[in-house]
Amino acid sequence: MPIKEEATIVVPSEDPVKPKKEQEKEKLADGKDDNKGEGEELSEEDLQLRNELEMLVERLRESDHSLYKPALETMRSLIRTATSSMTSVPKPLKFLRPYYPELQELYEKFEGSVEDKGLFADILSVLSMTYSTPLAGQTTLSYRLDSPHPSPPGDWGHEYVLHLASELGAEYSARADKGDSASSPEMQKLSDLAEECAKWFLGHNAEADAVDLLSECECVPKLVDLVDSVNYARVGRYMVSCVSLLIPPDDIAFLRTAHDIYLKQSRFPEAIALAIRLNDPAVIRHDFNAPANPHMRQQLAFIIARSQIPLVWLAENPEEATTDDVLTSLPEDLVACLTNTTLSNHFKTFGKELGVTEPRTLEDIYKSHLEPSSARSVPAQGVDSARQNLAGTFVNAFVNVGFGNDKMMSDVEDGQSWIYKNKEHGMMSAAASLGVSMLWDTEVGLGHIDKHTYSSEEYIKAGAFMAMGILHTGVRTEIDAPIALLTEQIESKSVPLKTGAIVGLGFAYASTHRNDVLAILLPLVADETLSMSLAALAALSLGFVFVGSCNGEIAGTILQTMMERDPAQLTDKWSRFMALGLAFLYLGRQEAADATIETLRAIDHPLAKQAQILVDICAFAGTSNVLKVQQMLHYCTDHITKEDKKDEPAEQAPAEGSSSQANGASGSGTQADGTTTEEKKEDEKKDDDDTFQAFAVLGIAVVAMGEDVGAEMSLRTFNHLMHYGEPIIRRAVPLALGLLSTSNPQLPLLDILSKYSHDSDLDVAANSIFAMGLIGAGTNNARLAQMLRQLAGYYGKEPDCLFVTRVAQGLVNAGKGTVTLNPFYQDRVLMNLPAVAGLLATLMAFIDAKAFILDKSHWMLYYLVTAMYPRFFITLDEELNPLPITVRVGQAVDVVGQAGKPRTISGFQTYQTPVRLATTERAELATEQFIPFATVLEGLVILEKNPGWEDEKMDI
Numbered sequence: 001m002p003i004k005e006e007a008t009i010v011v012p013s014e015d016p017v018k019p020k021k022e023q024e025k026e027k028l029a030d031g032k033d034d035n036k037g038e039g040e041e042l043s044e045e046d047l048q049l050r051n052e053l054e055m056l057v058e059r060l061r062e063s064d065h066s067l068y069k070p071a072l073e074t075m076r077s078l079i080r081t082a083t084s085s086m087t088s089v090p091k092p093l094k095f096l097r098p099y100y101p102e103l104q105e106l107y108e109k110f111e112g113s114v115e116d117k118g119l120f121a122d123i124l125s126v127l128s129m130t131y132s133t134p135l136a137g138q139t140t141l142s143y144r145l146d147s148p149h150p151s152p153p154g155d156w157g158h159e160y161v162l163h164l165a166s167e168l169g170a171e172y173s174a175r176a177d178k179g180d181s182a183s184s185p186e187m188q189k190l191s192d193l194a195e196e197c198a199k200w201f202l203g204h205n206a207e208a209d210a211v212d213l214l215s216e217c218e219c220v221p222k223l224v225d226l227v228d229s230v231n232y233a234r235v236g237r238y239m240v241s242c243v244s245l246l247i248p249p250d251d252i253a254f255l256r257t258a259h260d261i262y263l264k265q266s267r268f269p270e271a272i273a274l275a276i277r278l279n280d281p282a283v284i285r286h287d288f289n290a291p292a293n294p295h296m297r298q299q300l301a302f303i304i305a306r307s308q309i310p311l312v313w314l315a316e317n318p319e320e321a322t323t324d325d326v327l328t329s330l331p332e333d334l335v336a337c338l339t340n341t342t343l344s345n346h347f348k349t350f351g352k353e354l355g356v357t358e359p360r361t362l363e364d365i366y367k368s369h370l371e372p373s374s375a376r377s378v379p380a381q382g383v384d385s386a387r388q389n390l391a392g393t394f395v396n397a398f399v400n401v402g403f404g405n406d407k408m409m410s411d412v413e414d415g416q417s418w419i420y421k422n423k424e425h426g427m428m429s430a431a432a433s434l435g436v437s438m439l440w441d442t443e444v445g446l447g448h449i450d451k452h453t454y455s456s457e458e459y460i461k462a463g464a465f466m467a468m469g470i471l472h473t474g475v476r477t478e479i480d481a482p483i484a485l486l487t488e489q490i491e492s493k494s495v496p497l498k499t500g501a502i503v504g505l506g507f508a509y510a511s512t513h514r515n516d517v518l519a520i521l522l523p524l525v526a527d528e529t530l531s532m533s534l535a536a537l538a539a540l541s542l543g544f545v546f547v548g549s550c551n552g553e554i555a556g557t558i559l560q561t562m563m564e565r566d567p568a569q570l571t572d573k574w575s576r577f578m579a580l581g582l583a584f585l586y587l588g589r590q591e592a593a594d595a596t597i598e599t600l601r602a603i604d605h606p607l608a609k610q611a612q613i614l615v616d617i618c619a620f621a622g623t624s625n626v627l628k629v630q631q632m633l634h635y636c637t638d639h640i641t642k643e644d645k646k647d648e649p650a651e652q653a654p655a656e657g658s659s660s661q662a663n664g665a666s667g668s669g670t671q672a673d674g675t676t677t678e679e680k681k682e683d684e685k686k687d688d689d690d691t692f693q694a695f696a697v698l699g700i701a702v703v704a705m706g707e708d709v710g711a712e713m714s715l716r717t718f719n720h721l722m723h724y725g726e727p728i729i730r731r732a733v734p735l736a737l738g739l740l741s742t743s744n745p746q747l748p749l750l751d752i753l754s755k756y757s758h759d760s761d762l763d764v765a766a767n768s769i770f771a772m773g774l775i776g777a778g779t780n781n782a783r784l785a786q787m788l789r790q791l792a793g794y795y796g797k798e799p800d801c802l803f804v805t806r807v808a809q810g811l812v813n814a815g816k817g818t819v820t821l822n823p824f825y826q827d828r829v830l831m832n833l834p835a836v837a838g839l840l841a842t843l844m845a846f847i848d849a850k851a852f853i854l855d856k857s858h859w860m861l862y863y864l865v866t867a868m869y870p871r872f873f874i875t876l877d878e879e880l881n882p883l884p885i886t887v888r889v890g891q892a893v894d895v896v897g898q899a900g901k902p903r904t905i906s907g908f909q910t911y912q913t914p915v916r917l918a919t920t921e922r923a924e925l926a927t928e929q930f931i932p933f934a935t936v937l938e939g940l941v942i943l944e945k946n947p948g949w950e951d952e953k954m955d956i
Helices: 002-009 017-033 044-061 065-083 091-108 114-130 140-146 158-178 185-202 207-216 220-226 232-245 250-264 268-278 281-289 294-307 323-328 332-338 343-354 362-366 385-399 425-437 442-454 458-471 481-491 495-508 515-526 532-545 552-564 575-584 590-601 606-619 626-646 653-666 677-704 708-724 727-740 747-756 762-775 782-794 799-812 833-847 858-867 949-955
Strands: 872-876 886-892 905-912 921-925 930-932 939-945
Touching (some): 185 207, 250 268, 294 939, 343 872, 385 425, 425 442, 458 858, 481 515, 495 858, 532 833, 552 606, 590 606, 606 626, 626 708, 677 833, 872 886
Antiparallel strands (some): 886 921, 930 939
């Protein structure tokens, strides 16, 4: 067969070079003898070139040293001329390939001058590219290193530099693995050559190759001096996009280098965004003070305010300074930008432009006339009206968030408030909803809330204290009312009042790192006479206040409490929130949490394992670290193996199975009647053992949510867990799906959750419904609204599921479509730490919904408020007044590594600012009349007039 014959021809002999050489010579000889007949294969020009190269090789065989230099220089000239083009295979390399082994031998015996031998090494370095495997151990790189004064790599063409770079990276890694020091002469020589190649890459639109090469040679910081004003943007974009694919400490090195590049090019918005991502106070302070332009500083202040960076970081000595010290040292216009005091006015103006200022009623959201008849007939059948009223409280709060004019709470006469249509804990949530309705508007809101603090009902007072904190979420005021009004309530003997004050302080001072709040709340964590619920909530509030701070004092106190408290108290349902408060201290801090995790491993209690997982996932939140995702999956599978071992004794199997089923229904730890005390203790222990798996499932989403590819890959994982996982795992999967795509409704996810919302396990169904609300939060998604209306009919006789459905409907219409809960912003590069903390706290409560959200702790839904932020894009003039301008809004396009200046958005439409942006949408200015101070056009952006605009118009 012909194929076999061809295969036998190319089998190498014992000497693979000689036959090829002879064949090549025969082929060339044939070309000489029958040149006229083979004109198409070998032209006269090619024959002349081949003969010339043959003659040059012949001269190198001569003993006359004076012939070497001219021969080598001619050969170099011919090769360089040919390799300068990328459109064809270089002919000199093709013709010299058969002579390569002979040239190697000549090089070894070369007796010419050192300069001539260096030139010879240069030529052999280029020729070695023609061999896929190196001969006699010599490669492109080794010959180049042999040359004392080699030519610049770029002189030999693009392909040569690429080949050299690939060998350079491999050689550096091999030597590093052998233990060679980076400061050794050999490694230094490789680094210098890498820098030379990178410089050439950067000058020829191959920025990605330059970054990759310097990364392999561990000298990425050299890029700062190599980039210029032309290529810095492409280099910066590529480096930032690589961060999620790198392991520590390379990811930090990339971020710091990209930051230094932007700073050197005076691109302050990009630089401070990366400084915030690094979570480095000194770098943030330096970047904030770097610009001379006052308007640029105002723009940076808006970015810092959006990130909720602790203002004490802007002081020279952050550990000793207070927020007031910082604010008094800055100009008033900067203080207004940093403290978010104008946010409420901008938000209401935005709502007015969109025509959504009119308050929405519950019927506007539920649209009962569109629901199936079964849902409409439910009230007549005697469903718990208090539960329905409670659902209405949350729906009203979320839908009218920030506008402060709803007809149920704000804009009502005394005594007619919706609060009085609820009972006890319902009153607490209703009073707290006033803070959500008035969100960010501290001037008007304080007056509305204050009158409820004098109520005779302690639940209303507790709700008012909570509302006080919610009102100030993300806003800093000169009055500083929350700490003044709530501190005295901490000493109250009433549990509801104490709860309201503790939670309110957590809301009001989230991510402020205020030491005065620390002094108030920390003693509560250590007080063993306090109930576990209050101690855990104090720890959680401290976690919110000091989120991502790695505060050793708080961490030490929580760990000490976990070791000293009675083990029976640590099995309390609230103990998980103490562990969560500890985890928040390390949110986004990666290796900084290692010491705490090791300490938790030494504590012999199920809560320690839960805390260990929570600290681990929070530390790597949004990093898309594959190793952490795998670790979380191991937690999910290990427990199943243990269960199999427990199931071996026949008499234990029914009890174990029944408890695992009861776990889904009774999450609070109460068991069916008839069980003995020992069985109850065993079941409680099993509950704790199970709970860590739910946290691990959430952990997969927490780690993967920062990067699209990782998030998409985790969907398959969740599918497997849903099929094969135990009840506690299945309960957590929908919540994890909701976290992956918060405020970003994607059809595949909606279909998955719609299927899970009809699950036979009502806990799974309820969590799926809430996840649907989370995915559509603030989007007004019509398809999702229709799904929820159908679910309201389907679960008309199930009060728990109906309650969650109503809450989800409120979330989908949150802010009448003007707010988002997505924690990522600044073109989804930055992660808002309080937002992630708020989402996690809410989802933790839903893992055991019957013990918290569906019991008496429904107010925990308000933790979502820390994640709420207007999804607007408002342009301001240099006086910070709204400046309407034409912009294009479309889907964001990933332009990393694309040639030229590609469009950053697609399918755009033209609008007048202010405009509403979805999670995946981006904006760009439609004209060049103004120049934005910000690079990413979202939130509040200051514009300046383009000085060349009038000239351009005149030219036209």
